[in-house]
Amino acid sequence: MQPRHLFILATAVGAWLGYANPLAQLPLAALLLPAGLMVLGQNAATLRDAFRQAWLAGSLAALGCLYWVYWPVEHFGGMHWLLALPLPVLLSLAMGAYFGLFGLAAHLAARRLTPLNGLLFLGLAWTLMEMAVATLLSGFPWLTLSSAFVPWTVVVLPASWIGAYGLSGVLALIACGAVLGRGSRPCAAVAAVAALLVLGVGLFTLRTYTEDAQPRTVAIVQGNIDQSLKWDNSYQAATVARYVDLSRKIQITAKPALIIWPETAMPFYLQDDTPLRKPVLDFLASTNATLLLGSPAYTLGHGDYSLFNRAYLLSGASAPTWYDKEHLVPFGEYMPLSQWLPLDKLVHGVGDFAPGHDQKPLYTGDLAVGMLICYEAIFPELAQERVSQGANLICIISNDAWFGATSAPLQHLSLTALRAIEQGRWIVRSTNTGISAFIDPLGRIHRAGPQFVPLAAAWQVHARTQITPFHKYYRALLACAGLLAALFAALLLLGGAAPARKRP
Numbered sequence: 001m002q003p004r005h006l007f008i009l010a011t012a013v014g015a016w017l018g019y020a021n022p023l024a025q026l027p028l029a030a031l032l033l034p035a036g037l038m039v040l041g042q043n044a045a046t047l048r049d050a051f052r053q054a055w056l057a058g059s060l061a062a063l064g065c066l067y068w069v070y071w072p073v074e075h076f077g078g079m080h081w082l083l084a085l086p087l088p089v090l091l092s093l094a095m096g097a098y099f100g101l102f103g104l105a106a107h108l109a110a111r112r113l114t115p116l117n118g119l120l121f122l123g124l125a126w127t128l129m130e131m132a133v134a135t136l137l138s139g140f141p142w143l144t145l146s147s148a149f150v151p152w153t154v155v156v157l158p159a160s161w162i163g164a165y166g167l168s169g170v171l172a173l174i175a176c177g178a179v180l181g182r183g184s185r186p187c188a189a190v191a192a193v194a195a196l197l198v199l200g201v202g203l204f205t206l207r208t209y210t211e212d213a214q215p216r217t218v219a220i221v222q223g224n225i226d227q228s229l230k231w232d233n234s235y236q237a238a239t240v241a242r243y244v245d246l247s248r249k250i251q252i253t254a255k256p257a258l259i260i261w262p263e264t265a266m267p268f269y270l271q272d273d274t275p276l277r278k279p280v281l282d283f284l285a286s287t288n289a290t291l292l293l294g295s296p297a298y299t300l301g302h303g304d305y306s307l308f309n310r311a312y313l314l315s316g317a318s319a320p321t322w323y324d325k326e327h328l329v330p331f332g333e334y335m336p337l338s339q340w341l342p343l344d345k346l347v348h349g350v351g352d353f354a355p356g357h358d359q360k361p362l363y364t365g366d367l368a369v370g371m372l373i374c375y376e377a378i379f380p381e382l383a384q385e386r387v388s389q390g391a392n393l394i395c396i397i398s399n400d401a402w403f404g405a406t407s408a409p410l411q412h413l414s415l416t417a418l419r420a421i422e423q424g425r426w427i428v429r430s431t432n433t434g435i436s437a438f439i440d441p442l443g444r445i446h447r448a449g450p451q452f453v454p455l456a457a458a459w460q461v462h463a464r465t466q467i468t469p470f471h472k473y474y475r476a477l478l479a480c481a482g483l484l485a486a487l488f489a490a491l492l493l494l495g496g497a498a499p500a501r502k503r504p
Contacts, residue, residue, distance in 0.1 A: 004040065011040070014032025015062070016061070019065050019143065020150075022405065027152055033061055034145070038103075038106040038122060038176045041053070041104060041107040047108075050104050054099050058099020061099070067088050069087055070085060071403055071404045071406055072403060098132065106118075106176075109121050115180055115183070122172065123170060123176070126169045126173075131165050131481070140378075141378055142415070144415060150418065150443055155198060156417070157205040157421060160421050161468070161469045163470045163474075164380060173191065177190055215460035216257045216463060217458050217459070217461075218459060218460075220428060220438075221246045221247050222453075222455045223243050225401070226401075227433075230432075236267055236268055237275075240266065241279065262399055265432065270293075284316045290364045292313050308356060310322050311323045321362050324356025325355070327382060329374075360389050361389055361391040374396075380419065383425075392425070393464075397431070400432070418443065420440065420443050424441045424471070436448070436455070447459055
């Protein structure tokens with residue numbers, strides 16, 4: 001096998017092992033992804049070859065991590081398996097294009113910048129790449145490099161200062177510097193200093209972490225409702241009964257300030273006065289509990305009908321309040337460009353939703369609950385908005401039953417932990433089949449799972465008001481990234497060839 005093919009394979013295998021998966025996760029292996037892409041780009045003969053080789057390696061890496069896209073489309077979307085199989089391949093090829101651009105950047109850096117400037121440029125390029133993935137075409141920041149290191153708390157804590165994308169750039173710099181350091185002492189020194197800074201900031205954050213608010217007990221209920229039965233009318237009453245029964249037990253044993261049910265836990269319109277709603281209201285009246293739950297909702301006006309993916313906050317003492325999901329899943333919850341694309345949604349049974357527009361917290365007692373529903377947890381800017389609106393606790397309701405026993409629920413949980421670190425907030429995550437969990441502001445995951453069993457669990461959380469440096473300087477960090485990008489673009493366009501050096 002040629003060295004180039006070995007680098008392509010090592011790059012892909014690094015991603016497969018480094019990101020969360022059901023078999024064995026080795027976070028350090030994820031660094032093979034940026035390192036391998038850099039080597040491929042720098043050793044390519046032309047720009048075209050640099051892009052093509054990095055694109056191939058990145059596509060294989062993405063496919064090993066995103067294979068699970070097949071599962072919801074084939075199992076719940078009514079699509080024949082022969083038609084469903086190409087979908088993760090097509091998505092991975094699209095994701096691979098971003099990695100191809102990183103390989104192209106590595107090719108240019110090797111020829112137009114000094115080794116040290118090239119290394120700094122590649123760290124920035126990785127950050128900008130992840131930001132582009134999160135923004136363009138609705139965004140899909142699923143393969144954030146820093147998410148692979150969530151099991152190693154000390155490594156991911158710098159995200160409270162520079163965010164998940166900034167930390168990914170530093171990790172990519174360390175990986176690339178380890179390779180370039182064989183021929184450049186400055187690159188080796190910078191990579192070593194960056195690694196020490198990451199560990200130093202992590203240790204400092206661990207040592208200085210404090211809580212200044214009284215603990216509040218919050219409970220999560222995981223109904224474990226079979227996705228194929230969830231929307232069956234004959235099964236709806238049993239679904240309500242299971243959630244009420246589990247909640248009544250945890251209310252008696254833990255007396256939580258808030259009980260949280262998952263996304264669309266109630267597979268009917270809770271706003272309508274139907275027999276299905278009565279057991280929920282009776283439970284609230286008999287226990288004086290406060291309940292946050294997911295249910296579809298609708299509005300009618302001037303002949304228009306709008307459907308929403310809604311989270312309701314209910315208690316016997318006040319009128320219901322709610323949050324409507326803002327960032328919807330393309331091809332799942334709505335069809336993008338539906339006036340031009342002759343396609344139907346890939347997953348059925350979840351409605352054609354309209355986006356919500358109110359990010360204000362839901363209030364109960366001293367808890368200001370910032371809501372994120374399912375997919376929204378992977379976007380840093382949404383958690384940023386919730387805290388900016390005054391949230392002192394973040395609640396995520398989800399239904400990862402769509403993904404079965406694949407890598408997706410594990411990867412989703414890792415991305416969620418990054419939001420807790422960035423914003424310095426406790427996150428309470430309630431899902432239908434798992435992985436339900438409590439996540440502290442250091443990204444440590446408590447009482448996670450197990451999957452595919454009904455459960456009710458309680459934990460003490462804190463309503464935090466402290467602001468992280470990342471939250472405080474969020475816009476300044478974005479501006480800094482833009483300015484540095486412009487500076488390096490000028491160096492690449494105006495600079496001459498760098499002195500010849502041995503390729504890694």
